[in-house]
Amino acid sequence: MPKVSEVIVPYATYLRVYEPLAAFPEAERGHWARYARRPDRPSYQDELRRSLADLLPTPPIAVPVHESGDAFVLEADGVIHVCPWRTRLRGWQALGDLAEEFPAPVLDALLPPLVRHQATQDYERWLAGNPDARPWIRTATWQVPLNWFVLVSDDEREYAKAAGADGGEAPVLRYRTPMVQARRRVARGLRTLRNTVDEGPLVDGLVDVGRWLEEFHPRSLVELDYGGLVHAVPAGELEGDHSAADVAEGIEALRNGDGEAAAEAYGRLVERWRSVRDLRSAN
Numbered sequence: 001m002p003k004v005s006e007v008i009v010p011y012a013t014y015l016r017v018y019e020p021l022a023a024f025p026e027a028e029r030g031h032w033a034r035y036a037r038r039p040d041r042p043s044y045q046d047e048l049r050r051s052l053a054d055l056l057p058t059p060p061i062a063v064p065v066h067e068s069g070d071a072f073v074l075e076a077d078g079v080i081h082v083c084p085w086r087t088r089l090r091g092w093q094a095l096g097d098l099a100e101e102f103p104a105p106v107l108d109a110l111l112p113p114l115v116r117h118q119a120t121q122d123y124e125r126w127l128a129g130n131p132d133a134r135p136w137i138r139t140a141t142w143q144v145p146l147n148w149f150v151l152v153s154d155d156e157r158e159y160a161k162a163a164g165a166d167g168g169e170a171p172v173l174r175y176r177t178p179m180v181q182a183r184r185r186v187a188r189g190l191r192t193l194r195n196t197v198d199e200g201p202l203v204d205g206l207v208d209v210g211r212w213l214e215e216f217h218p219r220s221l222v223e224l225d226y227g228g229l230v231h232a233v234p235a236g237e238l239e240g241d242h243s244a245a246d247v248a249e250g251i252e253a254l255r256n257g258d259g260e261a262a263a264e265a266y267g268r269l270v271e272r273w274r275s276v277r278d279l280r281s282a283n
Contacts, residue, residue: 013143013224014223015148017213018223019079020217021080032071035069041073062111068085068087070087073195086135094223095216101226117138142280144226144243146243150185151248152175152182154242156176157173159239165234176223179216179218179219186212190206232276237275
């Protein structure tokens with residue numbers, strides 16, 4: 001049996017905000033400046049492996065005891081940008097969504113009620129002293145929420161095939177865009193959707209993600225990363241995945257009053273993601 005440290009943990013996708021160092025308070029800025037120079041920075045798989053390891057003890061550790069001091073780092077135009085993991089905060093927030101993901105008996109087996117209750121109490125106490133806290137990372141499993149694609153453009157798409165004949169290195173599919181562009185696309189998309197369709201999950205989700213983006217420095221970068229979901233999508237289908245283009249085409253068609261073209265774009269999205277949803281149901 002492989003060790004936890006060897007397990008590849010798949011099927012999660014990410015929406016990340018990278019803020020410039022100038023966005024952080026001075027003390028924290030120094031920490032991240034030093035951190036950015038480290039050659040051994042961990043990856044998102046390392047974060048997931050640590051979380052998986054926390055579930056092995058009895059009782060399991062629902063949320064890390066201490067907040068993570070790690071982050072993702074990228075440099076753009078000579079400026080260091082940082083996306084703190086804030087694993088503890090994200091773990092607390094994810095607990096609130098578990099009831100919608102699992103039936104009660106399954107949830108109780110994974111995380112006993114007493115463990116969840118204690119974690120909820122810890123979060124409430126912590127939140128009382130940190131009311132403005134927000135994560136730099138949003139996570140989804142077995143999907144990329146359609147409202148995320150509104151933030152990016154097909155010409156910002158980065159795709160790299162698996163490296164090596166044995167596929168030892170997974171493929172990469174992601175988008176990166178300046179914060180100002182992401183906010184502009186959210187605003188335009190919302191205007192179109194509110195003028196053409198009924199209120200619903202797509203509109204609500206776009207409102208929510210738009211409010212989240214407003215919390216960050218205007219010179220931040222936004223990244224949509226397929227993460228481990230690349231393991232669930234055949235390579236040929238992944239290479240041909242242009243979901244951001246389909247979402248943009250559908251919204252533009254709605255803006256122009258072309259319901260038929262909008263339906264065609266939506267149909268391509270439904271067909272593309274059906275196989276992934278089927279895998280989730282079969283798992």
